[in-house]
Amino acid sequence: MRQLLSAALLALAITPAVADDDIVLRGMGSFHVGGRTVEVFGEPIRELVLSPGGVPLRFDANGPHQVEAMYVQYFLPQSRRGKYPLLLWHGGGMTGVTYESTPDGRDGWLTMFIRKGFDVYVSDAVERGRSGFSLAMSKEAPMILPKRNPFERFRIGTHWDADAEKMEALPGNQFPVEAYDNFVKQFVPRWTTTDNAIIAAYTAVEKLGASIVLCHSQGCGFGFRVAQARPELVKALVAVEPAVAGDVDQAGKLKDVPALILYGDFIGGDARWPHMRRLGLDYAAAMRAAGGSADVVDLPGIGIRGNSHFPMMDRNNGEIADLIENWLRDKGLVN
């Protein structure tokens, strides 16, 4: 007995005390994937001063360039419950930061799904964030949003104003409007001609094997198209507020790829979102007609009200994450 006690106490002593809400990882890291090499020529030699007052540098940009690779950061929880890696794909003009801490500093879905036991991989799409962009792209004017744009375009409110007192949020909105200025810092420039490169890089994530893809907004256009092209790589597709869907004529390719399509609140009163939602509904119907499984959840329809276009940042983001986890469990994708 004494020996057993000693062994137990020794085990306790060498095991660091882990609190219930600690995050225990068996690994973390990052990599770039995909891309190609292109030859750049005809660029003028530039005399650059890299820092004010510095010595001029003769810079020749000609020669082979690496372009169109994609940055991926991953976190592997010690208690793994998700059967497949969970890939988080962001929307237009944003980066993987979408899924990190919310603009008001709460846990985002990245941390939540790590805690739920999923190996989580967060990407920055080609051209965005830590994926960088190429010399060819830099000559084309990217789309860079003024502060007003996301507020009124993504169902946060009806009127943005430099004077916070004059802003008009949609009534009952779950978006943390008081942190809107932090939110707009997450946006990065966006080009409009890079779809094929983005899809190629997302497809290159096949090195991870089959995965669950959770996409947002523009990212769902890529999610549906990658699933159409390589359905064996996608064990499930969770489309959060898709701005576009796939090609309905190819929806049958997803007959073995269960899909959950989620929409927030305030869509009926919006100028653009009823049409965008219609694309998702039509695609889901085409999937079902082909024998596939597509669940469309309008959050207000199940009593969850006030969600903006960004449920991963909304005040009830934990509730939506639980809903997604439960759907994945129903599909047999959680141990």
Next chain:
Amino acid sequence: MRQLLSAALLALAITPAVADDDIVLRGMGSFHVGGRTVEVFGEPIRELVLSPGGVPLRFDANGPHQVEAMYVQYFLPQSRRGKYPLLLWHGGGMTGVTYESTPDGRDGWLTMFIRKGFDVYVSDAVERGRSGFSLAMSKEAPMILPKRNPFERFRIGTHWDADAEKMEALPGNQFPVEAYDNFVKQFVPRWTTTDNAIIAAYTAVEKLGASIVLCHSQGCGFGFRVAQARPELVKALVAVEPAVAGDVDQAGKLKDVPALILYGDFIGGDARWPHMRRLGLDYAAAMRAAGGSADVVDLPGIGIRGNSHFPMMDRNNGEIADLIENWLRDKGLVN
């Protein structure tokens, strides 16, 4: 005794089994800091098609824009031993990815210093990576490196070649040359007119209180300048291969900021690095003349050979991380 045993066994049962090399975090997340709002006007209205075949969008970029904020990602180990947060600042044309997994997939300094018990904060400087860039910057041609450039400029080798067989690495180089193609994927476009904005955002990290700053290459120019401006915020400065130093006339402002300046191998035979190293030596001498503490370590001088400009990625990156940790311990900054 039986009661004590039960308690011990119960504690074991509810404590998840944590392996020695697991990473236990009490928190993780990210935020953007700093920046300002500027008014953009005179931009033409553009009809943009966001995805091929999509419905044109009338896009007006005019109005207030958020610019020059900085992205910071943080990891807080459960067993904290560093007395202050450790800030990792990258070099020119790169992002915080510098400190993540090495190009050949080993642990980088981010993970190593988390394991050593430091609260670690990794930034992407203003204009780079997840910090985004502004409409004003997008009109100026950024510096985008061809694949050859970092190989020959940063003491990896003497000749880069598209044919790997013809590449000539410096003999005994610790850089994982076989993963060079992964390495160049980490580079992002760089502007040459953003120093003041970068310094402003780095200084805004004061919201964290006093910190230890570990900088690399161009990032050390910012490290020394922020320490000169706000010495009370910087408890120690670790300058890894600084490409520039501060203003020697202001080195006295660092008399209470101990500095470690580290250089790798192959400097003597390089065209540019002896001059750049001289800037660091002169600054260290000026710090000491003013009563400060500045330690310059030439790695080959202490028998550590083969380091490139990127010791955080070199094969012996763990050995260099240990050296830095020991120096911080000597300075009383590790519990």
